[in-house]
Amino acid sequence: MLKVFGFTRRHPRLTHDEYRAGHVGYHNSYGRRLNNIRGYLLNVRANRDLADAFGSRGAALTQGAPDGFDGLWDAWGQLMFDSLTDYLAARSPARDHAGPNGLEEDPKVALVGGDGAHLYGGSPFQFHVAEHVAVPVKRPERKLFKLVQFAKRAPNISAEEFQAYWTGRYATYMNELPGLRGHIINFRTDLDVMTGFFEPDADAFTPEGTAVRERFYDAWDGIAELWFDNPDQVVAGRCDTSLGAHLDALEDNNFANAFYREVDETVAVMPNRKLAPEYYHR
Numbered sequence: 001m002l003k004v005f006g007f008t009r010r011h012p013r014l015t016h017d018e019y020r021a022g023h024v025g026y027h028n029s030y031g032r033r034l035n036n037i038r039g040y041l042l043n044v045r046a047n048r049d050l051a052d053a054f055g056s057r058g059a060a061l062t063q064g065a066p067d068g069f070d071g072l073w074d075a076w077g078q079l080m081f082d083s084l085t086d087y088l089a090a091r092s093p094a095r096d097h098a099g100p101n102g103l104e105e106d107p108k109v110a111l112v113g114g115d116g117a118h119l120y121g122g123s124p125f126q127f128h129v130a131e132h133v134a135v136p137v138k139r140p141e142r143k144l145f146k147l148v149q150f151a152k153r154a155p156n157i158s159a160e161e162f163q164a165y166w167t168g169r170y171a172t173y174m175n176e177l178p179g180l181r182g183h184i185i186n187f188r189t190d191l192d193v194m195t196g197f198f199e200p201d202a203d204a205f206t207p208e209g210t211a212v213r214e215r216f217y218d219a220w221d222g223i224a225e226l227w228f229d230n231p232d233q234v235v236a237g238r239c240d241t242s243l244g245a246h247l248d249a250l251e252d253n254n255f256a257n258a259f260y261r262e263v264d265e266t267v268a269v270m271p272n273r274k275l276a277p278e279y280y281h282r
Helices: 016-031 050-062 084-089 159-174 207-217 231-239 241-254
Strands: 002-008 039-045 075-081 094-099 102-106 125-135 145-153 182-188 222-228 255-269
Touching: 002 084, 002 182, 016 039, 016 075, 016 255, 050 231, 050 255, 075 084, 125 159, 125 207, 145 159, 145 231, 159 182, 159 222, 159 241, 222 231, 231 241, 241 255
Parallel strands: none
Antiparallel strands: 002 075, 002 125, 039 075, 039 255, 094 102, 125 182, 145 222, 145 255, 182 222
């Protein structure tokens, strides 16, 4: 499974809610039709302040972000394909548009609606991730509280050690948080998923665009996604004398920083990590 994250900034003339409506509505209606797509989630940063949702104990969990971090993104999409070849070929006309003589090709799918210049404030920061599924996600038919953890490794440990600690002992303790419905940890790789997906003259490839993207990448070394019924469950787990102490100690020893954000998740295409069938699938 090839998993790609694309972090986006809203166009400056849009409010946060206008951007959300445009991305969840019009843009997603085309993104979910990308050829051979196997999963598509959109995560838009929530309107409420996470410190308010968490209360006094949770306020500490929102600290550690570099200055200006939230100004670099408003949302991120997750695209899943069986291979890099499928991913790069996804932006081509899809033969799924109903016409008078049956299915016809829709060129707007190749442009993902063609609204990027109106929706985004610059090219998305698109990168490949290696995922570790600590707890498979089980979504009920209602909105969940989705928490995102950004973390940067301590300078005295290697990237390999950091990933081993995070996906090992630390994840084991995180999995004990009450009410946890899913836990996935993602690490950015060096695989280039921008060349060939974006036009060569996209601002993502300019020195200015590259500098902004690298500033964003420098803020973290991994991203964890956690699903709960409500924020009180997170606070209860972190306030637990034993569990909270274990997590605090592991973070102190292995993380240079760790901070959280709440996002509202839209599932446009339910992720399917099973082997692809030998016939057409959507």
